[in-house]
Amino acid sequence: MANGGPEIEQLIQLLARLPGLGPRSARRAVLHLIKRKEQLMLPLLAALDRAVAAVRTCENCGNIDTTSPCHICADPRRGDSGILIVVEDVADLWALERAGVGQVRYHVLGGVLSPLDGVGPDDLNLPKLIARARDYSEVVLAMNATVEGQTTAHYITDHLDPSETKITRLAHGVPVGGELDYLDEGTLSQALKARTTI
Amino acid sequence: MANGGPEIEQLIQLLARLPGLGPRSARRAVLHLIKRKEQLMLPLLAALDRAVAAVRTCENCGNIDTTSPCHICADPRRGDSGILIVVEDVADLWALERAGVGQVRYHVLGGVLSPLDGVGPDDLNLPKLIARARDYSEVVLAMNATVEGQTTAHYITDHLDPSETKITRLAHGVPVGGELDYLDEGTLSQALKARTTI
Numbered sequence A, B: 001m002a003n004g005g006p007e008i009e010q011l012i013q014l015l016a017r018l019p020g021l022g023p024r025s026a027r028r029a030v031l032h033l034i035k036r037k038e039q040l041m042l043p044l045l046a047a048l049d050r051a052v053a054a055v056r057t058c059e060n061c062g063n064i065d066t067t068s069p070c071h072i073c074a075d076p077r078r079g080d081s082g083i084l085i086v087v088e089d090v091a092d093l094w095a096l097e098r099a100g101v102g103q104v105r106y107h108v109l110g111g112v113l114s115p116l117d118g119v120g121p122d123d124l125n126l127p128k129l130i131a132r133a134r135d136y137s138e139v140v141l142a143m144n145a146t147v148e149g150q151t152t153a154h155y156i157t158d159h160l161d162p163s164e165t166k167i168t169r170l171a172h173g174v175p176v177g178g179e180l181d182y183l184d185e186g187t188l189s190q191a192l193k194a195r196t197t198i
Helices: A005-015 A023-035 A037-054 A090-098 A126-133 A147-159 A185-193 B005-015 B023-035 B037-054 B090-098 B126-133 B147-159 B185-193
Strands: A083-087 A105-108 A138-141 A166-169 B083-087 B105-108 B138-141 B166-169
Touching: A005 A023, A005 B037, A023 A037, A023 B090, A037 B005, A037 B037, A083 A090, A083 A126, A090 A105, A090 B023, A105 A126, A126 A147, A138 A147, A147 A166, B005 B023, B023 B037, B083 B090, B083 B126, B090 B105, B105 B126, B126 B147, B138 B147, B147 B166
Parallel strands: A083 A105, A083 A138, A138 A166, B083 B105, B083 B138, B138 B166
Antiparallel strands: none
């Protein structure tokens, strides 16, 4: 039944739980690993071991790094801009960093408000955000453009003091490289409303 | 530059080398792992460690297992059928086992003849196949239906003695669930040539 013995079968089942891999591609991945034991399997084992030991969540912003506070919170130049970007997830923080948005700081909520899934304000990293916001001149709400993301943005806006901190959100509009024909009506009407002079 | 420190970056780069994962999905997978440290990351580390220690290649047939000879070669019932199926790769052996082809034995070539890539007969597990074939009444050539696979099948046919062993190949035809409209001409003409009485 189990090809290759229980050790291989278990490795396949664990890899299949990664996003982007199913049972079939996990099996291919395990064979790929076994055939490249020296070049890939042993280095992966070592890298996983080091990451398990080193990785921690930043106590300040919720970022994942090997130090806490993370390298972004520890960098004094990051504070000079006075900009704090609020994101749902560490993946969003990394995406903004790849986009090179400049010397800003972040706050990772660790999710969005979702009454249906039982996620309330206490389940998110919100009290610390309200405390941190005072130290910044602008808080950018960079939640996803989903119903839950926008609900969370509303909630945060209601709990921050606009006389202390300017609150902004990401622009809605046509994605760079996007074709109008393929865009939904909501995006198009937002893009037209927010049109800018050339 | 490197989000999350060098340990995380290196883990991403190694995972991105698995088939089916690119740099972007490897990053998602690593975040997924880190967030599920107890439920997924530590078990994966342990499973990888056990697999590295346990996995070996069967000296007899080339299968990957935790014993050598592998559990298929070690099973005496597998020899009774007298059928030896020759495959290119361990993945093909596992696919046939999943299909439940019965009490047969296998021989894994570890590749196909490919002069352009510098793969000659000496690079494959061929001498052992020729030695093993004598002990079986039928050798089924189950190479992929590619040019290299069929070239390899021809080479093997030329080097086996048909008076000692019957040599067969897999049937070509319409895949189960396949639609004629989407099939190539080669498959269709082979399926018509090999038509069977109902």
